[in-house]
Amino acid sequence: MTSRRSFLKASALGLAASAGPFFNRGTYASESIKVAGIHDASGGLDFYGKQMIAALDLAVAETNAAGGLLGKPVELIAYDAQSNLQLTTQYATQAATRDQADVVVGGMSSASREAIRPILRRHNVLYMYNTYYEGGVCDRNMFATGSTPGQSMRRLIPYVMNKWNAKSVYILAADYNFGQTMTKWFTKYTTENGGDVLGTEFFPLDVTNFGPTINKIQSAKPDMVLLVLVGGPHMSFYRQWAAAGMHEQIPMASGDLDHEIEILSPEEGNGIHVAYSYLDGLKNEKNKAFKKAMRDNYGIGLVTEMGAHTYTGFNLWADAVRKAGTVDRMAVIETLEDNASFDGPAGLITVDPATHHCIADIYIGQSMNGVYEQLEVFPQQAPIDTAAVCDLTQDPRETRQFVVEVK
Amino acid sequence: MDYVASLVLQIGSSVATLVLISLGLAIIFGMMRIINLAHGEFLMLGGYCTVTAYNAGMNIWIAIFVVAPLVVGIFGMIIERFIIQYLYGRIIDTMLATWGLSLALIGIVTVVFGNTTSGVSAPLGSLAIGDYRTGVYSILLIPVAIALVGGGWLLLRYTRAGLIARGTMQNAAMATSLGIESRRVYAVTFGIGAAVSGLAGAMLAPLTGVVPTIGAAYVAKAFITVISGGAAILTGTVVASGLLGTLNTLVTYATTPVIGSVALLSAAVLLLRVLPQGITGHVFRRNL
Numbered sequence: 001m002t003s004r005r006s007f008l009k010a011s012a013l014g015l016a017a018s019a020g021p022f023f024n025r026g027t028y029a030s031e032s033i034k035v036a037g038i039h040d041a042s043g044g045l046d047f048y049g050k051q052m053i054a055a056l057d058l059a060v061a062e063t064n065a066a067g068g069l070l071g072k073p074v075e076l077i078a079y080d081a082q083s084n085l086q087l088t089t090q091y092a093t094q095a096a097t098r099d100q101a102d103v104v105v106g107g108m109s110s111a112s113r114e115a116i117r118p119i120l121r122r123h124n125v126l127y128m129y130n131t132y133y134e135g136g137v138c139d140r141n142m143f144a145t146g147s148t149p150g151q152s153m154r155r156l157i158p159y160v161m162n163k164w165n166a167k168s169v170y171i172l173a174a175d176y177n178f179g180q181t182m183t184k185w186f187t188k189y190t191t192e193n194g195g196d197v198l199g200t201e202f203f204p205l206d207v208t209n210f211g212p213t214i215n216k217i218q219s220a221k222p223d224m225v226l227l228v229l230v231g232g233p234h235m236s237f238y239r240q241w242a243a244a245g246m247h248e249q250i251p252m253a254s255g256d257l258d259h260e261i262e263i264l265s266p267e268e269g270n271g272i273h274v275a276y277s278y279l280d281g282l283k284n285e286k287n288k289a290f291k292k293a294m295r296d297n298y299g300i301g302l303v304t305e306m307g308a309h310t311y312t313g314f315n316l317w318a319d320a321v322r323k324a325g326t327v328d329r330m331a332v333i334e335t336l337e338d339n340a341s342f343d344g345p346a347g348l349i350t351v352d353p354a355t356h357h358c359i360a361d362i363y364i365g366q367s368m369n370g371v372y373e374q375l376e377v378f379p380q381q382a383p384i385d386t387a388a389v390c391d392l393t394q395d396p397r398e399t400r401q402f403v404v405e406v407k
Numbered sequence: 408m409d410y411v412a413s414l415v416l417q418i419g420s421s422v423a424t425l426v427l428i429s430l431g432l433a434i435i436f437g438m439m440r441i442i443n444l445a446h447g448e449f450l451m452l453g454g455y456c457t458v459t460a461y462n463a464g465m466n467i468w469i470a471i472f473v474v475a476p477l478v479v480g481i482f483g484m485i486i487e488r489f490i491i492q493y494l495y496g497r498i499i500d501t502m503l504a505t506w507g508l509s510l511a512l513i514g515i516v517t518v519v520f521g522n523t524t525s526g527v528s529a530p531l532g533s534l535a536i537g538d539y540r541t542g543v544y545s546i547l548l549i550p551v552a553i554a555l556v557g558g559g560w561l562l563l564r565y566t567r568a569g570l571i572a573r574g575t576m577q578n579a580a581m582a583t584s585l586g587i588e589s590r591r592v593y594a595v596t597f598g599i600g601a602a603v604s605g606l607a608g609a610m611l612a613p614l615t616g617v618v619p620t621i622g623a624a625y626v627a628k629a630f631i632t633v634i635s636g637g638a639a640i641l642t643g644t645v646v647a648s649g650l651l652g653t654l655n656t657l658v659t660y661a662t663t664p665v666i667g668s669v670a671l672l673s674a675a676v677l678l679l680r681v682l683p684q685g686i687t688g689h690v691f692r693r694n695l
Contacts (some may be wrong), residue, residue, distance in 0.1 A: 046522050173667065203664050206624045207614040209424065211417050211545060212659040212667070218539045219410060232524040232618035239526065240614060243542030245533030261618070270616045 032075040033068070033327055034102040035314070036095035038106035038116065043083025045108050047259045051307030052130065053078060054298035056105055058290075059314040069321050077101065082107075085115050092116040096123035103128060103326040105310065105318050110134065111179065114401065117142055121399060123305070126329050128313035131306050132256075132276065134181040135357075135383065138390030141329075143336060144357045145309040145316065145349065147277040149185040149403070150385025153255060155362045155378045156275035157189035157226075160253045161247040163273075166223030168196045172213065173204035174230035182255045183229040184406035190226075198222050203229070208236045214244050227272075235260055256333060258304050261367040272367045273375070277360035278308035278346035281373040282318040287345035302371065309345050312358075316342045316351065348380070354391045357383035409537025414660065416536075420545045422652035423552035424611065428625045429632040429644050430555060431604030436633055438576045438596050441491060442502050445509035446629055447622020448516075449601050451481050453608025454617035455516060465553045467613075468530075475609030476602040483601020487594050495593070509622065510598030516619040526616030544613060551610060555603065560641050562695050572596060573695075631675045637685020641695045646686050651675060 037056045041050035060076045068074055077099050079091040088107065095101040096119060103126045107113040110133050115182070117139060120127045127142040135148030160166065169190050173179035176328040179202060187197050198220040201213055229237055241247060253273040261269040280291070280303050290311065294300040297366060300307070319337040319342060320325055337353040362381045365372040389402035432446045443449075453475040460470035486508065494501045563569035575582040575592045585590050608617075615621065632651060636643025638686035651671050659667030682689050 024441035043522065170615070201663055204668065207664050207668075208611075208621075208624055209421065211420065211541075212656055213664065215413050215541075216660065217419055218413075221538070227618065232621070233624055235524050235526070236615040239529060239616060240542060243531075243544055243614070244534060245535070245540045245542075249540070259523075263524055263526065267528060274560060 032073045033070070033321075034075050034077060034099055036077045036079065036099055036101035036104045036106075037105060038079045038081050038088060038091050038095065038112075039310075040083040040108055040112075041080040045083045048108055048131075048304075049080075049083075049304050050298075051294070051300050051303055052106065052108070054294055054300050055183040055303070055307045055310040056314055058293055058297065059311045060316075063191045063314075063318055069318055070325065070327070074318075079106075081106075081112065085111060088112045089115045089119065091117040093123075096120055096125045101125055102321075102329075103332075105130070105313055105317075107131075108306070112139070119397075124329055126317070129319055130309040130313045132283040134178055134404070135385040136389060136404045138355070138386070138392060138398045138400055138402060140333065140356065140396045140398070141390050142356060143312045143313070143316070143351060146305060146358075146359060147275075147362065147381075148357065148383050148385050149182060150257070150388075151277065151360065151362055151381040151383055152275040153182070153185045153189055154384070155381065156255075156273065156364060157186065158193045158254055158274075159364050159376060160224060160251070160273050161193050161195055164224050164251050166195065168198050168220075168222045168249075169224050169226050170198050170217050170220055170222040171200040171226045171228075173200070173202050173228040174234060175204050175228070178256070179230065181404075181406075186226045186228075186255070188406050195402075203234065205231050206233050208233045209356040210237045212241045213237075214240060214246065217250070222250065225250055225252045227252055228256050229254070230256065235263070238264050238268045247271075254263065254370060256348070257367065259302055261372070262370050264301050266369050269367050271370065272368070273364060273401070274372065275362055275364050276372075277349070277358070277362055277381075278303075278305045279363045279365040279372040281365065281368075281371045282345065282347070282363065283374070284345070284347065286343070304372075305346075308344075309349075312342055312344055312346060312349050315344060316340055316349070333349050338361045347377075350380070352383060352387070354393050355383050355386040356392060357386050359383070408500065409539050412536050413539035413541060414656075416541055416546055418653050418656045419549045419661075421656045422648050423548040425628065425632050425648035425652045426552040426556065426644060427548065427610055428604075429636075429648060430552075430559070430608060431600045431602075432629045432641040433633045433636065433644045434559075434600035434603060435597060437638065437643070438572065438600075439495070439593055441495075441597070442498060442505070443600075444502055444505040444626070445486075445622075446505075446512060446604060447624075447626030448512040449479055449483065449604035449622075450611070450625050451516065451610035451619065451622040452482065452512065452616060453605035454612035454615075454621065455520060455611045456605065457609040458525050458527055458617055467527065471609040471612075472606065476606040479605025479608070480598045480602030484594055484598035486601075487597040491597060492590065494591065513619045515623070520619065521542045522619060524616045524618045527539045527613050529613040542614075548610060555606075556641055556645055560695060561584075563641070587654055628671075631672070635675050635678050635685055637682070637687035637689075639687035643685055643687040650678075650686075657691035 039052045060074050081088040096105050105128045107116040122143045129144045132146035174182045320332045324331040324335040336351050341350040350359045359382050362378045363374050364376040385404045435443045456475040457470045459476040529544040533540050534543050575589050579589045632647045633689045636647035655667050655671040658670040
């Protein structure tokens with residue numbers, strides 16, 4: 001409950017914040033350094049949210065254990081946006097005005113990112129976005145640590161076509177923005193590598209009967225199937241595919257297979273190929289320590305790219321604060337733009353100053369008994385898709401999300 | 408030839424799915440005029456019963472054919488006793504009450520099982536027809552649907568219990584005056600409807616997985632089928648399922664799943680425009 005006093009205090013802070021130039025945050029704020037996290041701990045996206053919340057908490061705890069930042073403790077303010085856009089917007093505003101956060105971490109779906117981004121830009125609060133997404137956001141106030149299709153799919157498609165000697169593919173995708181965009185990338189990289197797309201099907205998010213589609217695939221006889229399926233109902237596909245005995249017949253690669261493999265049985269989920277800038281099964285020492293901390297302290301078994309890069313994102317920011325000697329937004333942005341990098345569980349991640357996206361190792365992996373094991377690595381892949389439309393060194397005032405033309 | 412055979416099987420299992428998800432609703436709506444908006448959640452509960460029982464080490468067939476209908480049937484009778492029985496004849500109130508029940512069930516199941524999909528693998532392996540392969544389990548839906556409808560028909564047509572049920576359905580006041588305790592008939596009927604829904608949810612769980620909100624994926628199709636079917640609960644459900652399921656599958660084959668769903672809905676709208684009383688309001692009128 002909000003008491004009248006705390007309401008007045010909040011409003012006073014809000015007024016102070018909107019008073020602009022007269023209000024100097026540096027002199028006012030400063031018992032602790034404030035980090036706000038906005039993730040969905042409940043609702044439809046809760047699985048992703050839980051690991052992101054845990055990863056952020058872990059990163060903050062480690063920083064505090066090492067003495068905090070600039071001699072001050074880091075205070076984490078965690079919001080649960082409940083997979084609800086209205087709450088996302090509300091909490092972003094709260095983080096910027098009432099909490100006076102020095103950085104906001106989170107926003108999970110593209111929709112929630114686009115809700116948060118303009119608010120933080122208006123209030124001059126730095127934003128770290130850590131989900132893999134369709135690419136194209138061009139905003140100097142935001143840094144994106146996740147991979148984009150121009151990084152991951154560019155490597156995955158030729159890899160699997162070569163491995164499976166596949167000349168023809170069949171594409172199944174969720175019928176919404178991400179699925180449509182990914183399908184364009186699938187088609188582009190398939191044809192560029194000399195393959196044919198035999199068919200493409202889009203599914204509304206509530207479809208549970210994939211029988212007709214499976215029959216259609218059987219009559220098209222593709223060499224492999226590419227997937228971008230989303231959410232609970234679509235998981236029926238993997239079950240029906242395996243029940244029809246197709247799992248051993250035609251190999252599959254996916255653009256967004258994530259935590260589903262924890263639920264699918266090995267007969268349904270094993271052997272599906274993916275590409276991300278982090279895989280659960282990476283063998284480096286930092287990942288082993290990270291995985292152990294996630295499991296022991298938070299009970300998180302499978303960690304995927306979003307969780308790992310929430311950790312990356314915070315650490316990139318924290319290193320920049322140490323280097324800049326201040327939490328001042330512009331100073332931190334400029335430090336990050338100076339090719340800031342973080343060598344963590346996902347390997348070396350370097351900020352690309354022109355796009356504010358990251359240059360990262362892209363790992364090809366396959367699902368195996370509930371984890372992703374690494375098959376191949378393509379070191380230091382630049383975000384070429386966003387780079388095609390965005391250059392913040394030329395135009396630092398740009399704020400749009402571009403639709404990357406896929407030709 | 409293989410293509411036709413696999414198409415026919417696909418149509419069969421899609422019709423059987425519609426019959427399964429609609430039958431429980433048809434029993435409750437057709438016999439008692441209760442619009443059960445928690446029908447989808449009855450299916451969902453059936454799914455969770457199976458998954459839970461199976462994960463606890465129970466044989467999958469017992470989990471599907473015994474545990475799920477039993478648990479959901481008993482649950483239905485409890486709901487009838489504590490909520491529905493006070494609301495007979497008040498259609499709007501029952502809608503409100505069952506809608507509330509549906510939201511509550513989704514909430515409770517989410518708290519208990521979490522908001523993630525869980526499931527069991529479909530047993531029985533696969534069957535090859537030339538170049539085509541289909542899961543044997545999805546074909547099993549067809550005999551189960553036939554058995555349920557056939558069993559229901561025999562029960563209503565040839566047993567004393569069926570006679571009493573039909574009598575109460577036709578004229579509750581007259582049945583009561585002849586010494587039938589209609590309250591008990593209603594409670595048992597509601598329980599049977601719930602049990603059939605539970606079995607349907609259990610049958611579908613290995614094919615689709617379960618998630619607390621899975622009911623929403625079924626409830627609209629179930630209502631469309633039952634309303635299109637009209638007054639005769641068994642014949643109506645079967646005829647409407649046959650029509651809509653076949654159309655949906657054929658259009659999905661020829662075009663895309665999106666157009667397939669559009670075709671199903673358009674057909675239902677058209678059907679109700681031409682036959683406002685549902686199919687069995689005009690043809691097969693004397694059937695059950």
